[in-house]
Amino acid sequence: MAALVHELGSESFHQYLEGVLDHADQRMRLAVAALPDGTYFGEDHSDNDCFVETDIAVRVTLTVSGDEMVVDFTGTDPQIDGFKNSSLANTYSSVYLGISSFFDTSIPRNEGTYRGITIIAPEGSIINALPPAPMTMNTVYVAHEIVIAVWQALAQAEPGRACAAWSKTMHGHVAGRRDDGTTWVMYHWHAMGTPGATAERDGFAQMGHLISLGGLDIPNLEFHEQSFDVRYIEHEQRMDNAGPGLRRGGTGVRYVADVLQPATWSYRAEGLGSVSGHGVQDGGDGGVGLEWIHPVGQEEFVPPKYGVQKLGPARITAETPGGGGWGNPFDRDPKVVLRDVRDHVVSVEAAATDYGVVITDNGRSVDLAATEALRGQA
Known part of the structure; x- marks a missing residue:
């Protein structure tokens, strides 16, 4: 310079x-x-x-x-x-x-x-x-x-x-002390929020905070298991949680993890219990976030949105809210709805009620005549 x-x-x-x-x-x-x-x-x-x-x-x-x-x-x-x-x-x-x-x-x-x-x-x-x-x-x-x-x-x-609204996050973090006296802090990044849809594409299944627009990467599970005393049980897309639309919102995820030693838990569940992934242009809203904490040997409980608590070994189950949909869901290509059904992110029932698409009994194809009739009633 x-x-x-x-x-x-x-x-x-x-x-x-x-x-x-x-x-x-x-x-x-x-x-x-x-x-x-x-x-x-x-x-x-x-x-x-x-x-x-x-x-x-x-x-x-x-x-x-x-x-x-x-x-x-x-x-x-x-x-x-x-x-x-x-x-x-x-x-x-x-x-x-x-x-x-x-x-x-x-x-x-x-x-x-x-x-x-x-x-x-x-x-x-x-x-x-x-x-x-x-x-x-x-x-x-x-x-x-x-x-x-x-x-x-x-x-x-x-x-x-x-752009339809991105949903809010469910992650908090836990902190503890190792046997050698060193301390550790682990964020539950895998319970992040969910992007909404745009005119060009569906919302991503999960992503970092809206304010980073995806710039905050979510670490892989294996890295966390190597670095912290945690074991991951589930991390998969949710069904019937994405805001319906011509372009559907992101699905959100179901996240289950066991923290294997006593720790201090800091809750940051802004997306808990209320819709935040609102749809646009006649798109539907995403589902709400859910969360449970189950300490070993104790009763499961729903945590507060914010707070700090010391717990023994415990399991967190977080179901993150869905992103908002873009456009009329009855305009979505039935073949794309069928793909979502096969991918287990839309149920057969929701395909009919939310998208006006009738899936055959075997779940492998679209009943085009029934779909046309159902959409004609809207």
Whole structure:
């Protein structure tokens, strides 16, 4: 870099840098200008404040005027006692993530990209909390809700680019001490959330947090078994959990693991018990997350969404929520529905009720006449 500055001279070097930012600005402005002028609305919710059940709404009004956009969070609920309040910097980053992932991914992402975007974030709300509000989890939740709300608003402006909601995660982590005195910490990454569908493809069966857009890899089971005192019993796709659609949402997984020694368990089951993978463009919602902890010799119990607990050896069973579907499920190709039935991610019964596809008794083919008649009743 020093050699480049020396070759070009400081003034020319900074002109080139400005050119990079200007180029990104122009690309994003062209994308925004292609949207119809208007005002669009998006909203997503959390069902807890980390301690008690409650409804917390993130509301956004998105106004497009020419090549500029205003993202206004007026009406979003106040900051909370729990640790999911967002800093202003996190809110800006989450808005930029929602916008950049919606448009052409070849648009450069730098400071110039967002010159034409104005963000209004009321102070004291959950997306611009004031001291002493705790913010430990804000880069995951409430960032997730911000992205989904922005996606919903943008989907009204350009439905073809809409992405159904990704579901929330079920993972926590466990920590313990080995016989030699060293400590270990293991995240249950295999209980991550599930992507929603788009116009082009079904949602992936499982992926990392929405805020990483898949950039957080899920480690293989064998590596974890070699590194920690854990044994994996199941890790498979769930049946009848994906949001139905022309493109169905991700299936989510059933995850069962035995932690073989005493440990401290930290629960982070944001996706537990409520729908988070909402469908778009007439697509259906994904299923809810379920979770049980079964300490050896004790009764099985449903953990809290957040909390810390010391346990002896115990089994975790987590069934992660499904991603949202995209488009009318009755428009899905019956052959693709049959494939899902054969793959045990859609049951014969759900093929009929959710997709209007009648599978023959042997489960190997589609009854086309019965399917046409069933879909004709919709």
